[in-house]
Amino acid sequence: MNRCPALICLVWFVSAVPIWQGARAESLACQAISPATHRIIPILVSDEAIARAISSQPDLLAAECRIAAAEGRITRAGTRPNPEAAVEVENFAGSGDAAGLVSVETTLQVSQLIELGDKRGRRIRVAGLDRDLEVWNREGKRLDVIARTRKAFVAVVGAQQRVEVAEDLVGLAEEVARVVTARIKAGKVSPVEGTRARVAATRTRIEVARSRSELEAARRRLAAHWGADEAAFERADEDLEHLGPVPVFEVLSERVEMNPDLARWATEMELRRAQLRLAESQRTPDITVGGGVRHFAEPDDVGLVASISVPLPLFNRGQGDIAEARFLALATEADQRSARIRLLTDLYDAYEHLKSARAEVAITRDEVLPVAKEAYEATLTGYRHGKFAYADVLEAQRTLFDARTEYIDALIRYHAARADLERLAGSGMSSADDAPGADTTGDRS
Secondary structure (H helix, E strand, O other): OOOOHHHHHHHHHHHHHHHHHHHHHHHHHHHHHOOOHHHEEEEEEEHHHHHHHHHOOOHHHHHHHHHHHHHHHHHHHHOOOEEEEEEEEOOOOOOHHOOOOOOEEEEEEEEEOOOOOOOOHHHHHHHHHHHHHHHHHHHHHHHHHHHHHHHHHHHHHHHHHHHHHHHHHHHHHHHHHHHHEEEEEHOOOOHHHHHHHHHHHHHHHHHHHHHHHHHHHHHHHHHHHOOOOOOEEEEEOOOOOOOOOOHHHHHHHHHHOHHHHHHHHHHHHHHHHHHHHHHOOOOOEEEEEEEEEEEOOOOEEEEEEEEEEEEOOOOOHHHHHHHHHHHHHHHHHHHHHHHHHHHHHHHHHHHHHHHOOOOOOOHHHHHHHHHHHHHHHHHHHHHHHOOOHHHHHHHHHHHHHHHHHHHHHHHHHHHHHHHHHHHHOOOOHEEEEEEEEEEOOOOOO
């Protein structure tokens, strides 16, 4: 009788210790990808910004932990049922010959559930596909991080160029102010125009301050992608005027199949089929076999006992689980078609945005900017000779400033649309750029 507590303690120890060790190992594996500390650099390039974001993004950290959790589910699915130990005491504390422990019979038995129908193998298959889905989800989040960081980086470069344009505008305004002052001294214009010139110069300095504030906000937004409170770089460097050819849409539409948001559905479909096979396997009943030793108080003999039990599938034959798995498979197939339509629609929209931005860049660069610059110079020269009014100079100056700003905005829109296309295509677009039929008109390297 004293052996029972020891047996129970042994069973608990053997079962509990591996579980604790496995949980600890999974936790350490997840913590191993914690964000790293980044060095301060003077010049930040796009690849460095993306690498920082990927290494520090909480979404990716969470995705890695979910993959580790899925690995734990695979381990759990492959674990065989634990044996059960039972102690049974009979014929004691009764009356007559059964009083006290005179006629006690003690049975120690160990039983084991034996799964039939390949349930274990099918559980492992389901858990493995579930893990594969988490991997696809991680890849989708990684592409999201790349696209968001890429657009934030381009926004910083564009903001830097807006500051430069605003500072150039200050120089233009000061140049105009000097011309106005000279004409006032020569008695050719009213001193009122000098006041207007000073006001215009002040406004340009306000524009510089506003542009610098927007730049600082863009820098902080970029740094936030890798969890930094401040932008630990002096300048973001990239040639936004290097556009590259417009890729062929047919090539991009074929590469949409590589997008994790769509590619994952093949795994999802296989998971649903595996879940259906697992549900069907539940119709095969498992058996439990057992064996042990029985001790008789009198005449102090020992005998062996054996047992086998099989559940009778009279009411629950897994019909509900099978029906659920079948309809989920049908729903997944419809969701897959819907995801493809949605991705192709988004691809077409991003492609049109790319073409539109690229055309705007080319027109602004080749037609608008040269004309605006020529008009400003001609107007300022004419003003010196009294051929134009001061208002004409201000209008020409504002037109040139607006054209340069619109050019930067078009460049930003182009690169943002390209980042969206790369996200939808599931990777970079270099091969699509090189495909026959790619539009290289107006490309500036």
